Amino acid sequence: MKVLVCVKQVAVLGDEVEFTDDERDVDPDYLDFALNEWDSYATEEALRLVEAAGSGEVVVVSVGDEDMEDGMRRCLAMGADRGIRVEAEGRLDPIQVARALAEVVQSESPDLVFAGVQSSDSVQAATGNALAGLLDLPSVAVVTKIDLGDGKATVNRELEGGLVDVVEVDTPAVITIQTGINEPRYATLRAIKQAEEKEIDMRQAGDLGEPGSRVRKMFVPPKGEGAEMLDGGAAEVAQRIKEIVQEKTA
Amino acid sequence: MSVLVVAEHLRGQVRPITLELISAAKELGEETAVAVIAKDPAALADQVDVEGVNEIVSVQVEQDEFENDVYRQAVEQLIAARSPDVVLVGFTVNGMGYAPALAARLGIGFASDVFALRREGGGLVAERSFYGSKVNAEVEFPGHERTLLMIRPTSWPPAEGDGAAVEAELEVSVTGSRARHSDFQEIAASGDVDITTADFLLSVGRGVGEKENLEQFEGLADKMGATLSVSRPLVDQGWMPNSRQVGQSGKTVKPKVYLALGISGAVQHLAGMKTSGTIIAVNTDPEAAIFNVAHYGAVADLFEVAEELEKLY
Numbered sequence A: 001m002k003v004l005v006c007v008k009q010v011a012v013l014g015d016e017v018e019f020t021d022d023e024r025d026v027d028p029d030y031l032d033f034a035l036n037e038w039d040s041y042a043t044e045e046a047l048r049l050v051e052a053a054g055s056g057e058v059v060v061v062s063v064g065d066e067d068m069e070d071g072m073r074r075c076l077a078m079g080a081d082r083g084i085r086v087e088a089e090g091r092l093d094p095i096q097v098a099r100a101l102a103e104v105v106q107s108e109s110p111d112l113v114f115a116g117v118q119s120s121d122s123v124q125a126a127t128g129n130a131l132a133g134l135l136d137l138p139s140v141a142v143v144t145k146i147d148l149g150d151g152k153a154t155v156n157r158e159l160e161g162g163l164v165d166v167v168e169v170d171t172p173a174v175i176t177i178q179t180g181i182n183e184p185r186y187a188t189l190r191a192i193k194q195a196e197e198k199e200i201d202m203r204q205a206g207d208l209g210e211p212g213s214r215v216r217k218m219f220v221p222p223k224g225e226g227a228e229m230l231d232g233g234a235a236e237v238a239q240r241i242k243e244i245v246q247e248k249t250a
Numbered sequence B: 001m002s003v004l005v006v007a008e009h010l011r012g013q014v015r016p017i018t019l020e021l022i023s024a025a026k027e028l029g030e031e032t033a034v035a036v037i038a039k040d041p042a043a044l045a046d047q048v049d050v051e052g053v054n055e056i057v058s059v060q061v062e063q064d065e066f067e068n069d070v071y072r073q074a075v076e077q078l079i080a081a082r083s084p085d086v087v088l089v090g091f092t093v094n095g096m097g098y099a100p101a102l103a104a105r106l107g108i109g110f111a112s113d114v115f116a117l118r119r120e121g122g123g124l125v126a127e128r129s130f131y132g133s134k135v136n137a138e139v140e141f142p143g144h145e146r147t148l149l150m151i152r153p154t155s156w157p158p159a160e161g162d163g164a165a166v167e168a169e170l171e172v173s174v175t176g177s178r179a180r181h182s183d184f185q186e187i188a189a190s191g192d193v194d195i196t197t198a199d200f201l202l203s204v205g206r207g208v209g210e211k212e213n214l215e216q217f218e219g220l221a222d223k224m225g226a227t228l229s230v231s232r233p234l235v236d237q238g239w240m241p242n243s244r245q246v247g248q249s250g251k252t253v254k255p256k257v258y259l260a261l262g263i264s265g266a267v268q269h270l271a272g273m274k275t276s277g278t279i280i281a282v283n284t285d286p287e288a289a290i291f292n293v294a295h296y297g298a299v300a301d302l303f304e305v306a307e308e309l310e311k312l313y
Ligand SMILES: Cc1cc2nc3c(=O)[nH]c(=O)nc-3n(C[C@H](O)[C@H](O)[C@H](O)COP(=O)(O)OP(=O)(O)OC[C@H]3O[C@@H](n4cnc5c(N)ncnc54)[C@H](O)[C@@H]3O)c2cc1C
Pocket: A117, A118, A142, B204, B205, B206, B207, B208, B230, B231, B232, B233, B245, B246, B247, B248, B249, B250, B251, B261, B262, B263, B264, B265, B266, B267, B268, B269, B272, B282, B283, B284, B285, B288, B300, B301, B302, B303
């Protein structure tokens, strides 16, 4: 049982923002980085499936520069066996990332490929499904439960409004994992240390082709019209909240 | 520009996103065609025959319900037959199941979670957000003559009015659906309360930090005469039953007052509460996206505000 998990180190913007000179992105000085929340659930799910199978391997894959390896190390500390990083610089769109991932999937021939439903910094919700398209693999998006069978899996696809679509999918398949599917384990300090020793294989990307779109300009969205900010300390804010609630629920 | 809208339907009903896509198409198109891919498309065609639709293309398939291989193949053949400049699909769970795959295979222009659109010169400009909705971006599609856009739900009003669309049919050949619908399950209403009928919701998000802190807010909600609701992460972690979850995959609510404490304002959360009568948001982050929809906002620590509220009630 071999599960390949696509993981991304996402950028988190603090409470201040400046843009790069060409205005096409946020100045990296204003960004912190963390493993994408969805990808920790995907890693956990892969670990559980391999553990249940009794043997196999969880391989984490990232496309990006060296900073991506911090997120990969977290997954390795959770228990993933090894990592593969496809070297790439700058902003790629999800279809270019999928092209890079496709080469890795082809060379690794996993039984399942997992990606997160979305990455919190760019909310494309596209990379996993684009990968399935390029490789012509079966796929299901937004999955909250997986029961593995022989050559297929029964999965819950979470629709809007809490409705679940039970889907039978042929495997190998690409599945995008939704939060809440499990409870991701914490890595022990010892595991974090051991993860330093695990292998991350670095590869060069082939031709990633043209992006599906390109950012022309980033800007801070205009604040909601008529939004009134309540000033003062907590006591004043609470007092105003009470007044507003009384007025509006009357 | 000619626009192809892919209708979305579930259990015999066209979903609201379809009518929103038709409104979005009006921003671009001289010609809008709506494709209805279903076992019995004729039964759904009426629901999309609204003002602004020029043509309804019925595409008959074997499957009653959405399956991604079916949609991927059918839309690929629709594109080949109709050569639209722009294809509009919902940024929905169904859309996420096939539209990126299609765009990747065809190598056409692509953007998801688009909430604004316009033509500029001969080209197309779309808006979407990045970095936890704190930053918006204009994106363009250089080198692409055809573009597939996934549209954020509730960004356009639903199209309405009487239509006079021409009806057409397209025969497609769909082989091997490899991810097959077998059943629908309603998530059991483990619920003690119905948050959709409350006049006043006190809603808490990940800002509460720990499960142990939640009790305090249950108490506060009681005192204030509010019903407690939550954002998704609190349900994911098993701290609260899903009957209390506000948002796209939870409940859509429209109370008179929605008091959001420690909720960042992710699109999927906003989708469930942004039409509330009065929205009050408390967040330590002045750039939090929730302030973009709030009527009143306070950049403050939710625990300090909660403590003061306790004293007042
Ligand atoms: C398909 C899909 C469906 C989804 N459906 C839903 C849904 O139905 N409902 C939903 O809510 N989400 C949903 N999500 C998840 C959504 O994308 C976000 O991850 C989620 O809404 C974030 O919840 P949050 O705002 O509580 O947490 P965060 O985004 O982590 O925000 C926490 C906020 O608390 C603030 N904060 C921290 N400490 C304090 C303090 N002491 N005082 C005041 N403020 C503080 C922070 O500044 C931050 O803004 C869905 C996602 C997907 C992909």
